[in-house]
Amino acid sequence: MELTAEQRAILEGARGPYLAQCLRWLVEWGEVMGARRLVRCDNTHVLLCVPNLVARGASARTLETFAEGLREACRHPVAPHCVATVHTLFVTLDSLQVPENNPDQVRVQREIADMAVRAGYLTTFTCAPYLVGNVPIKGEICAWTESSAVVYANSILGARTVRHGNESAIAASLLGVVPEFGVLLDENRRGTLRVEVRAELRHPTDWGALGYFTGKIAGLGIPVFDGVRRPSQDEAKQLCAALATSGGVSMFHIVGVTPEAPTLEAAFGGRTPRENVIFTEADLRVTYDSLRTATGDEVDAVIIGCPHASLREISRVARRLEGRRVAGGVRLWINAARATRCAADAMGLTAIIEAAGGRILCDTCPTNMRIPCRRLVTDGFKQAHYARGMTGAEVIVADTEACLRAAVTGRWTGDA
Amino acid sequence: MPEKLVLRARGVVKGRAEGYALVADATLSFWGEVDPVSGRVIGRGHPLEGQSLAGRVLVIRSTRGSSATPMVLNLAALEGVAPAAFVNVEVDSLAALGAIVNRIPMVTDLERDPFETIRTGDYVIVDASAGILEVRRDEPQDSGGG
Numbered sequence: 048m049e050l051t052a053e054q055r056a057i058l059e060g061a062r063g064p065y066l067a068q069c070l071r072w073l074v075e076w077g078e079v080m081g082a083r084r085l086v087r088c089d090n091t092h093v094l095l096c097v098p099n100l101v102a103r104g105a106s107a108r109t110l111e112t113f114a115e116g117l118r119e120a121c122r123h124p125v126a127p128h129c130v131a132t133v134h135t136l137f138v139t140l141d142s143l144q145v146p147e148n149n150p151d152q153v154r155v156q157r158e159i160a161d162m163a164v165r166a167g168y169l170t171t172f173t174c175a176p177y178l179v180g181n182v183p184i185k186g187e188i189c190a191w192t193e194s195s196a197v198v199y200a201n202s203i204l205g206a207r208t209v210r211h212g213n214e215s216a217i218a219a220s221l222l223g224v225v226p227e228f229g230v231l232l233d234e235n236r237r238g239t240l241r242v243e244v245r246a247e248l249r250h251p252t253d254w255g256a257l258g259y260f261t262g263k264i265a266g267l268g269i270p271v272f273d274g275v276r277r278p279s280q281d282e283a284k285q286l287c288a289a290l291a292t293s294g295g296v297s298m299f300h301i302v303g304v305t306p307e308a309p310t311l312e313a314a315f316g317g318r319t320p321r322e323n324v325i326f327t328e329a330d331l332r333v334t335y336d337s338l339r340t341a342t343g344d345e346v347d348a349v350i351i352g353c354p355h356a357s358l359r360e361i362s363r364v365a366r367r368l369e370g371r372r373v374a375g376g377v378r379l380w381i382n383a384a385r386a387t388r389c390a391a392d393a394m395g396l397t398a399i400i401e402a403a404g405g406r407i408l409c410d411t412c413p414t415n416m417r418i419p420c421r422r423l424v425t426d427g428f429k430q431a432h433y434a435r436g437m438t439g440a441e442v443i444v445a446d447t448e449a450c451l452r453a454a455v456t457g458r459w460t461g462d463a
Numbered sequence: 464m465p466e467k468l469v470l471r472a473r474g475v476v477k478g479r480a481e482g483y484a485l486v487a488d489a490t491l492s493f494w495g496e497v498d499p500v501s502g503r504v505i506g507r508g509h510p511l512e513g514q515s516l517a518g519r520v521l522v523i524r525s526t527r528g529s530s531a532t533p534m535v536l537n538l539a540a541l542e543g544v545a546p547a548a549f550v551n552v553e554v555d556s557l558a559a560l561g562a563i564v565n566r567i568p569m570v571t572d573l574e575r576d577p578f579e580t581i582r583t584g585d586y587v588i589v590d591a592s593a594g595i596l597e598v599r600r601d602e603p604q605d606s607g608g609g
Contacts, residue, residue, distance in 0.1 A: 075563045079475050080556055094531065098538055103500045109541040116537075192530040212533030212560045229556065266490075267525075267553065295490075295527045295555060433495045436506050 048077055048226070049084045057222070065119060069218035076215060077226025085224040086231065090183050090206070091131045092176050092191040093220055094213035095121070095163055097156045099137040099417065101149055117159045125167035126223030132171045132181040133163060134192050135355075139410045140172075147416045168220070172410040173384035175284060175354040177204065180386070185306050188231060190219035194291035195284075195354050195429065201298035203283050205306030207231045210297055230298050236307060237316035238271035238300050240264070241323045246331040248275065252446040254282040255428035256334040257326055258289025262296055264324055271300040271314040278304070281357055288354050289428040338431045341422050341441040341459060348420035348440070349373075349454040350413055351447060352382035353427030358390050360447070361407065365396040367451050373404035374457030378420070381405060382412040405454070414438060424453040466600040471574045474591035475554055478568035481588040482547035484598075485519040487511050488578040493536055493561070494529030502544025517544035520587040522577050525551050526558035533561035540565040548589040550577055550596065570596060 050058070058074070060067045073085065095117055100110065125131045138153050140160065160170050171179050174193050177200065183189050185205035191197050192211045200206040209229040211219070219225045230236050242261050248254050261270050270290070278286060278301070290296040300308035308314035351364060364381055373379045381400060383391070388407045391397045397407055413420075414434045423440040425431050431442040443459055453459050487510040491497070496506030502517040511523075516539070526532055532555075539545040549562060549569040562569045568591035573580070581587060581598055588597040 072560070072564060075476075076556075076560050079554070079559045079563065094534060098499075098534070100500055100538065103498070105500045105538070105542060109538060112541055113538060194530050197530070210530050210557055212530055212557050212564075214533055214564045215560055216530075266527075267555070291529075295525075436495050 048074055048082060050074070054085065065123060066221060069221055072214050073218050073222065073224065073226055077228060080226065080228040082226035082228040084227055086188055086227045088188045088190050088219045088223055088225040089128055089130065090181065090187055090189040091129060091216050091220040092134060092181065092189070092193060092196060093131060093168065093216040094134045094192045095159055095168070096134065096136045097138070097152050097159065099147065099149065099152055101152060114155050114159070118162060120217045121159060121162035121166045123166065123221050125220045129220055129223050130169070130181060131167065131220040132169045132176045134172070135174050135412065135415060136172055136410045137415050139408060139416070141409055145416070145418055147418050171384055171386065173355045175384065178355065178357050178387060179384045188225065190216045190225050192216045195288035197297055198287035198291050198299065199283065201230055201236070202287065202300065202305050234316070236298060237269065237318060238314045239268035239321055240270050241273055241320040242270050243273050243323065243325045244275045246326055246328045248282070250446045251279070251282045251285040252426045252428070252444065253331065254278055255285035255289040255444070256331050258286040259293045259338070259428040259432070260326055260330055260334045261324070262290040262292060262294030264322070265290070265294045265296050267295045269298050269300070270296065271302065271308070271311065271320065273302055273311060275301060277301075281360055284354050284357070285427065292429040292432045335444060338428060338442055338444045340435065341443045343422065344458045344460070346422050346424050346453045346457055346459050347377055348413065348423045349377060349379045349450050350382070350423060350425040350427070350430050351380070351450055353412060353425065353430035356381055356383045356387065358387050361387065361391045361396050361400070362394070363447070364405070364451065365399040367448070368403035368405060369399055371403055371455050373454045377454055377457050379405035379454040380413050381407045383407050383409060385409040424450050424459060426450050468580070468598040470580065470596045470598065472550070472570035472594055472596050473572040474568070474594045475559060475571050476562040476567065476569040477592045478566060479588070479590045479592060480520070480548040480568050481586065482518045482520045484522055484581050484583055484585045484587045485511065485514055485516065486522040486578065486581050486583045488524060490524050490527040492527045492529060492532070493558075494531040497535055497539070499535050499538035499544070500542055502539055502542070515544065516546045518547050520548045520550060520589055521546040522550040522581050525553035526555040530557060532557040533564055536561035536565050536567070540567075548587075548591070550581070550587070550589065552577065570594070
């Protein structure tokens with residue numbers, strides 16, 4: 048890889064051993080992925096979370112070594128030109144009386160959060176940074192963790208980021224550069240398969256179904272959706288998350304929506320798609336059924352806000368819950384970034400949701416925390432997919448209205 | 464005499480490691496499908512469900528999914544239950560990053576179909592720096608990775 052004299056000096060330790068290691072990670076990673084140079088990066092979204100492995104028997108030494116790695120990262124300032132936001136945690140920094148909000152873990156996480164703020168990170172603690180102020184501009188080169196947010200940045204905003212891991216995103220934050228490969232380059236942003244959408248997409252969760260169906264087929268490819276209307280932001284959020292769950296998709300095109308796809312031809316860059324797929328009403332139903340593993344009707348958890356809920360979603364939930372009560376024995380979680388909840392607090396929405404017996408959970412989500420439940424209803428395909436393995440729950444994925452009905456009645460009574 | 468097969472491959476992440484092979488023509492997400500404390504695959508219905516990755520040469524199509532892949536690999540490495548090496552058909556950028564950070568050799572583009580050539584329990588020496596894979600059969604079989 049071509050390096051500047053300054054970059055070679057950093058590798059040799061001119062800015063200390065930690066930055067030398069960070070640059071070595073970026074250079075080695077770039078070489079493996081075929082990058083020929085490092086390019087300037089002004090925008091990162093990093094993971095700074097303390098893992099919740101105490102209950103699962105991890106050694107104290109492992110946890111301390113990992114935490115010390117995070118502390119070391121936060122001892123170095125974010126590059127002055129870089130906006131650096133922070134991904135979700137495995138705990139909430141609010142007071143929450145569940146065993147999964149382990150006090151020792153919360154203490155270490157608070158310490159790292161404080162160090163991160165001093166280093167220049169914006170501690171958003173969210174999987175949807177684009178909802179709370181990190182909205183990159185078309186063409187802006189980013190280094191984002193959180194695969195669903197990566198898909199959103201590339202496909203809806205026209206920014207450019209490959210899927211990053213914690214080490215590469217931290218290195219990019221401190222050094223302000225990333226290796227140039229993958230969807231950072233024009234030739235790797237063209238569509239590879241065409242998905243003709245013949246099903247009617249009625250609400251955000253239907254868009255999640257389209258994403259979950261397509262991700263399985265697309266793998267690491269770039270789907271082009273043809274024949275769909277413009278999604279709302281909440282619908283786009285579900286599509287992005289589901290694509291990155293069942294597949295390794297970094298980007299898609301919607302003709303007329305994705306900044307680089309004014310036409311079908313432009314989306315494919317003049318090439319012929321290697322595959323054509325049709326998404327029918329039957330595919331829509333089958334996709335829902337594939338994530339409905341419940342063997343009974345009784346429900347004990349309802350999760351809304353995967354990825355983190357928007358203010359509009361919280362507002363709709365609050366309107367639906369006004370004057371109603373969540374059924375006994377059911378936990379209703381609405382996951383959101385703290386910034387979004389602050390707005391919901393000021394609007395009186397949090398009070399309505401809490402009066403109904405629900406809770407807005409900040410910084411994390413119940414699956415990340417591994418709060419156990421037996422039978423879960425959620426409006427997010429990503430949440431349903433991961434909850435199965437991570438919490439062992441039976442899952443039902445359904446639109447927000449049906450989720451709230453289940454919360455109030457304590458039973459799954461079907462979609463309509 | 465054990466049967467021995469030497470194959471060319473493309474080194475992705477340099478280094479040399481050896482261990483008993485764990486083979487599945489499948490993708491695997493380290494996030495949510497691998498427990499970094501036990502090193503076992505916890506993904507429901509995954510072909511490797513219940514198997515331990517600790518010290519194994521992991522022969523799979525590719526890793527998939529989450530940006531937490533390098534973190535899970537890092538925690539597994541700290542717990543001493545990370546795989547010894549990766550033999551992948553497709554290189555997922557997040558597994559490559561995790562392999563670089565944790566010094567786990569990775570190869571791809573094996574000159575033969577890995578799923579027809581390598582069996583679970585074969586003893587495999589991966590020299591990613593030289594681009595060579597040595598497969599030995601009839602060595603004492605691993606009991607299943609416990």
